[in-house]
Amino acid sequence: DQQVKQNSPSLSVQEGRISILNCDYTNSMFDYFLWYKKYPAEGPTFLISISSIKDKNEDGRFTVFLNKSAKHLSLHIVPSQPGDSAVYFCAASRYNQGGKLIFGQGTELSVKP
Amino acid sequence: EAGVAQSPRYKIIEKRQSVAFWCNPISGHATLYWYQQILGQGPKLLIQFQNNGVVDDSQLPKDRFSAERLKGVDSTLKIQPAKLEDSAVYLCASSDRDPGFGEQFFGPGTRLTVL
Numbered sequence: 554d555q556q557v558k559q560n561s562p563s564l565s566v567q568e569g570r571i572s573i574l575n576c577d578y579t580n581s582m583f584d585y586f587l588w589y590k591k592y593p594a595e596g597p598t599f600l601i602s603i604s605s606i607k608d609k610n611e612d613g614r615f616t617v618f619l620n621k622s623a624k625h626l627s628l629h630i631v632p633s634q635p636g637d638s639a640v641y642f643c644a645a646s647r648y649n650q651g652g653k654l655i656f657g658q659g660t661e662l663s664v665k666p
Numbered sequence: 667e668a669g670v671a672q673s674p675r676y677k678i679i680e681k682r683q684s685v686a687f688w689c690n691p692i693s694g695h696a697t698l699y700w701y702q703q704i705l706g707q708g709p710k711l712l713i714q715f716q717n718n719g720v721v722d723d724s725q726l727p728k729d730r731f732s733a734e735r736l737k738g739v740d741s742t743l744k745i746q747p748a749k750l751e752d753s754a755v756y757l758c759a760s761s762d763r764d765p766g767f768g769e770q771f772f773g774p775g776t777r778l779t780v781l
Contacts, residue, residue, distance in 0.1 A: 597709070597757070642708050
């Protein structure tokens with residue numbers, strides 16, 4: 554039962570353009586969502602998060618949008634840079650489950666110069 | 667501030683052998699997590715500790731996997747005996763937040779290959 558899904562295994566974008574990574578979830582009880590970035594041979598690093606009481610959170614070049622009715626969130630990176638090339642995971646959690654993160658399968662972003 | 671440390675970074679064993687992984691979380695972080703990441707998938711939680719008590723081990727295959735966190739600091743994850751399907755990256759993460767919200771900080775992982 555895949556509760557968090559990232560349906561695009563890969564995405565290629567030109568430097569300077571917008572990257573949009575998508576994530577869908579099935580459990581309406583999730584109340585906190587996070588995006589992690591992962592480089593090869595390293596552990597995931599936290600990027601940005603959003604609580605279910607919000608629909609948008611911005612941090613520099615990164616913006617996360619949450620559409621609760623559609624059970625969908627997206628990560629926008631503007632402008633994209635070659636250093637953003639990595640695998641991006643979305644994750645969801647429920648407050649009353651102790652912070653346990655349910656991860657999607659990941660999307661590999663490639664930003665070409 | 668030092669990050670989450672894990673060792674070894676790589677391990678190759680034969681099936682039916684045993685293996686142990688070690689994790690040292692960020693100083694002061696009360697919550698510690700072990701995740702299994704199979705190639706092409708996202709990390710999956712195996713076990714969560716709050717200090718030295720287990721909060722969630724519902725997805726830990728307890729017939730072969732065990733974990734402990736002595737004195738609420740370092741933790742070890744053991745597999746005995748290993749199966750081919752245990753080949754994965756084992757990630758340790760820690761958090762200083764109320765274990766309901768907040769980011770988790772991940773170590774570099776241990777890549778296990780079972781032959």
